[in-house]
Amino acid sequence: MEQCSIPPQRTIHTHPIKRDIDIRTSLRYGCTTFVVDNMSELKKFLPYRERVGLLLRLAFSNRYAVVDLSKKFGLDVAEAPAFITKAESLGIRIKGLSFHVGSQSTQPEAHVLAIKRCTALLESIRDGAGAPLSLLDIGGGFPIAYAGFGIDIKPFCAPIRSALKTLPDYVQVIAEPGRFIAAPAMTCLTSVIGKTQRQHRPWYYLDDGVYGSFSGQIFDHARYPIYALKQGARTESVLAGPTCDSIDIITSSIQLPQLEIGDLIIATMMGAYTSATATAFNFIPKTPIAVLNDIKKTIPSMRRIP
Ligand SMILES: Cc1ncc(COP(=O)(O)O)c(C=O)c1O
Incomplete structure (x- = not known):
């Protein structure tokens, strides 16, 4: 990242499971945004709560993904409000939501549905007593043309762009495209x-x-x-x-x-x-x-x- 001239403050640690040494090393480097999806992981941030802002990773299953990551990571959306309330009571800031609909997702429906469900959740949190969440990380999963796949990324992304337009305007959107950038290189x-x-x-x-x-x-x-x-x-x-x-x-x-x-x-x-x-x-x-x-x-x- 230093070689790419990306300031460490703009990086995020996206693995939902971390050792304490991973958290400390990332903080020393200057990365202060981490991803969690369970209570045990949340509590690992108690000693660092003054310094971090967390993203809560949600699970969305996707039958169109070649590698469905929701089997392993992500909290069920229904459990998210209680999780965010618990984090607030521990003094740990949840600043946004994240998801990864699975790798090589061949249809855009999963991204669209995930964005819609996150939009509804972000709006319900804004209308409640707690602080609004202002970041949405829509992960990776953007497909490429392997043998047997004819993917055109523009029509793939069109419905995703439309869904993103329905987000509240105070929400910043980021993404983590991996395969789409790296594979053709x-x-x-x-x-x-x-x-x-x-x-x-x-x-x-x-x-x-x-x-x-x-x-x-x-x-x-x-x-x-x-x-x-x-x-x-x-x-x-x-x-x-x-x-x-x-x-x-x-x-x-x-x-x-x-x-x-x-x-x-x-x-x-x-x-x-x-x-x-x-x-x-x-x-x-x-x-x-x-x-x-x-x-x-x-x-x-x-x-x-x-
Ligand atoms: C947390 C996270 N972000 C981004 C990626 C990149 O995903 P993709 O290559 O499907 O775009 C992965 C891949 O597994 C991941 O686990």
Whole structure:
């Protein structure tokens, strides 16, 4: 964040579960906004109540999300008024609400419904005895075009924008888009290290697989758009990773031209939830990351890669 010149006071700690050391480290850094969704977590802020403002995370389930986060985090909206009253009685300031409708949300309905329910809650709090809540964090979940998904972000966001217009005017809105910003920024290059014919199909073994950069296929249920650089007549083929495990198959059905050892396979939209979960299983090193818009620094560091 320092590198991005973002003042620490403008950052938020969004994980609903924190250790005391996490809170202290964040405060020392200058971050004073944290997220909570349960009473035990709220009480962790008693020693720091003079210094913090909290967001109460609410749960909204979403059948359109590839990863539904409401199973794990968020308080039920019906329990929110009592929670906020309890925080006030403890002298801990709840300054707003937050939610995350789940990652790769393919329809805007969940965002819209969550905003509407938060609007109703914020208005009921304003009409009550306590201090009004003035911040709404609408989280992430904004989708990208993976293989099989044709997402156009403008029509996706139109109903969300309309719903946001109904918020009381004293409420500031922030968002936490992750995948939408990060995913298109990275492209994976992997090369063929082995080939054979099995079950009447060409199999190509690559130097990266589901234990590496393609781990998001398992943890994140993502299907990355995959291409071969080479042109030519295509046949139904299999792409497998380099490890000894049979789960390490990237796709068992992809149209590819005939490839040779050393030929490149390209996967796009690889900037989110890929290298973060990659492992070095079987002593196969993780794929190095090269930053191409900083070419002077990148080329020498690429030469060092064994
Ligand atoms: C608290 C929080 N904010 C933001 C994000 C980013 O979400 P997405 O990549 O779906 O936009 C996540 C992802 O899990 C998250 O847990």
